[in-house]
Amino acid sequence: MRPERSSAQLCLVACLLFVVFEFQQHNWEMGLIHLQSGIELIKEVSPASKKSSTSSRRPLEPLKEAFERLDIQTCLYTSRQIQLVPATEHAIMPQLPALSPFSNVQEACQLLEILVAAMQELTRAVKEHMFPSEGVSADVHANLQVQLTRQLLSLARWQQSMDTLWLTLSSDQDRKAAKALQVQRLSCKLVVSNSLSNGHESLWDSFHEDFTQLLCRAGDFVAMGSTVDKDTPASTLDVGVIPALYLTAMKCRDPFLRRHVATLLRKCKSQEGPWYGPQQAQLAEQCQKAADCIKLGMTYAKIHEPYIASGDALRGMVDGLSL
Known part of the structure; x- marks a missing residue:
């Protein structure tokens, strides 16, 4: 069952706060877990959002964009355990x-x-x-x-x-x-x-x-x-x-x-x-x-x-x- 919009907003805000906290403490794995949870929640509420008017979707848009930025930047700004020297063009x-x-x-x-x-x-x-x-x-x-x-x-x-x-x-x-x-x-x-x-x-x-x-x-x-x-x-x-x-x-x-x-x-x-x-x-x-x-x-x-x-x-x- 999809969460209500207000509940989804609270959950997304909580996920973002946990991501910030875990990353600042260098707990990369837990930060990624919270990030993935937020992305999955967005997928749950997105179908319902598309049926609503544009104005009703606005409260979720900043949170959605924040998760999009995080997902894009995670591979750039988190530590690696894969030790490889990259090939060059x-x-x-x-x-x-x-x-x-x-x-x-x-x-x-x-x-x-x-x-x-x-x-x-x-x-x-x-x-x-x-x-x-x-x-x-x-x-x-x-x-x-x-x-x-x-x-x-x-x-x-x-x-x-x-x-x-x-x-x-x-x-x-x-x-x-x-x-x-x-x-x-x-x-x-x-x-x-x-x-x-x-x-x-x-x-x-x-x-x-x-x-x-x-x-x-x-x-x-x-x-x-x-x-x-x-x-x-x-x-x-x-x-x-x-x-x-x-x-x-x-x-x-x-x-x-x-x-x-x-x-x-x-x-x-x-x-x-x-x-x-x-x-x-x-x-x-x-x-x-x-x-x-x-x-x-x-x-x-x-x-x-x-x-x-x-x-x-x-x-x-x-x-x-x-x-």
Whole structure:
């Protein structure tokens, strides 16, 4: 039997509070349990919500979006027990076979959507084996590594075809869409490359070039026009720029790039699903402010901010709840 709406709201709030408490205490496994409970509750109440009017569904929307952000970020900000060195795109590029160029931007979009879906499946697999009771077997390691390598191969081949297509694009709309797709591709590559790592922050530093490319292409996209609104379907070409910029803000420790990210996020006035540019910009700015304080020798207690510079420390915070 589905819970009543008011009861569901109370349960979701309780789940979120428990997630925050457990993550702050570094009790990752219990935090994930509460997170999964909230997601399952949302699935229970969603069918009933669809039959109601738009106004009656509003009270649940902020809670639903908070859980969506948490579910997306869990694989980025929690500790790993899978100790693997991720493969890099450059290391496997010589093995790539030739791929026919895309005939149009829509074809490129459709293939990238498939790759992003595969990435989500991979991160779910990582989450399932994040806290093994008796360790992760060698077979599981090998299987996840194979999936990782296949994803990186596919993403590299996709970019080769996009480079060829880019030379043929003439309309501003197609070029803007292609920029957004390239931003998503870089974001996907960064997540996949690090999803099977031990989570150490230095691993992200080796992808400085990718962060720079992502920022340049996102800047071109933002200059071409605003991002999509909240009600735009997720299958449109423009979705994915704000989350990619947010990933850069949280994981790239170059202060120049991080400040530039915050500037771009403030220009993204619309909302992509649960992501809203100006709010993500506040997190990026607080993160860099804390980093500046740490460089000056200040302790965390003196910063007086709920955000810290290192992604290692960010694993203990649920920053999505403050949006």
